[in-house]
C-alpha cells in the first residue's frame with residue numbers, strides 16, 4: 001500500500017469532482033442515498049454543505065444498503081442524479097439496471113468491496129478500485145471529502161467531518177491512520193484544521209464534567225466505575241479534582257493522574273493491551289469554526305453514532321450541517337445511548353460466565369437482557385475493553401422481533417488476515433437455516449428463526465473450524 005495507490009485515488013477523486021460539478025448548476029435535482037451510521041451521516045453532510053453553497057436542491061435518504069427491489073423503486077423517482085454514499089459498490093448490477101437504465105446519472109462514493117465496471121453517465125469512486133483497502137484506508141466521508149475538495153478549496157474545513165467518519169467506522173488504529181485517512185489528517189494538521197495530542201480517549205472529555213465522563217464511559221468499559229456514580233465521585237475526590245470540570249479543562253497532568261488511577265482500579269484488565277490503547281492515545285480536536293458541535297472528533301463520531309442507533313440520523317445530519325438546536329438534541333441522544341449501553345455492558349460484565357467456548361468461537365445467548373440493536377456494538381465494546389478474549393470470534397445471540405433471533409459476530413483484524421471472513425460465513429450459514437446474513441470480514445450479523453438456534457450454532461461452529 002503506497003503513494004502510487006493514493007495518487008491513483010486522488011486522480012479518480014478529480015474525475016468524480018468533474019462529474020459532480022456538472023450537476024451543480026442549480027438545474028439538477030439530486031437524491032443522496034446514505035447509511036445511518038456516523039460515516040454515512042458525515043459523508044452526506046459533507047456533500048450537502050457543497051450542494052447548499054451551489055444552491056443545488058437535493059433530498060437525503062438514510063437507509064441500510066438497499067435491496068435490488070428497493071433500487072428498482074428508487075429508479076422510478078424523478079431526480080437527475082443519484083448519489084450513493086457508504087453503499088452502492090456492492091449493488092452495481094441493480095443500480096445499472098434500474099437507475100442508469102431509467103436514464104438517471106449515478107455517482108457512487110463508497111468504500112465497501114464491489115464491482116467497478118465502466119458505464120456511461122456513471123462515476124464510481126472507491127478505494128478498492130485504486131488498490132487501497134476500504135476497511136482501513138478511507139471511509140465514505142473521506143471519499144466524499146476527497147471529491148468536494150477538488151470542487152472548491154473553501155470546503156477544506158470539512159476535512160474534520162471526514163475524520164469523524166473514519167473514527168466512526170473504526171478506521172483509526174493504535175498506531176494511527178493509514179492510507180488516504182493518514183494523508184487527509186496530516187494535511188488538516190498542517191492547515192491548522194485539526195490538532196492532535198495525547199490523552200484520555202474518552203467520549204465526554206470535552207463536554208461532560210469528569211465524574212459524568214467516567215460514569216458513562218463505555219469505550220473502554222471501566223469495571224467498577226462505568227455506571228457507578230459513587231465510585232466515580234470517589235476517584236475524582238481522591239485526586240482532589242474539581243468534579244464539575246471537564247477533562248479538557250483539567251489539563252493533561254490531571255488526565256495522566258486519572259489514567260493511572262483507572263489502571264489501578266481495574267487491576268485485572270490493566271495488563272490488557274486493548275484496554276490500555278482504548279483508554280489512552282491520540283486525541284483529535286477540530287479547530288475549524290466551520291464545523292459546529294463537539295471539538296473532539298471521537299465525541300463527534302459518538303454523537304452521530306447515537307443518532308443513528310436511536311433511529312434519528314437526520315438529527316445528526318442537521319447538527320453536522322451546523323444547526324445548533326439539532327446539535328443539542330444530538331448530544332442529548334448521545335447521553336441517552338451511553339446510559340443504555342453502559343447498562344448493557346454492566347450486564348455482560350456480570351455474566352461473563354454465561355459465555356461458552358468452543359475451539360472455534362466464544363458465544364453468548366443474552367435472550368432479552370440485551371436488545372437486538374445493542375448486541376453487536378456491545379460485543380465490539382466488550383472486546384475493546386478487554387472483557388472478552390479476542391483469540392477467536394465472539395458471537396452473540398439476542399431475541400429479536402417475534403420468533404426472530406439476532407446473531408452478531410465479531411473478530412479481530414488479525415483473524416481476518418489469517419483468512420477469516422465472518423460476513424461470508426454468516427451469509428451462508430444463515431441461509432442454510434432459513435435466515436439472512438451479511439457483513440464484513442471482522443463484523444457481521446444475521447437473523448434466523450429462533451427455533452433453529454442450536455442447528456445454526458452447530459453449523460457455524462463447523463464452518464469456523466476450518467478457518468480459525
Ligand SMILES: [Mn+2]
Nearest residue numbers: 039086139140
Ligand atoms: Mn462506512
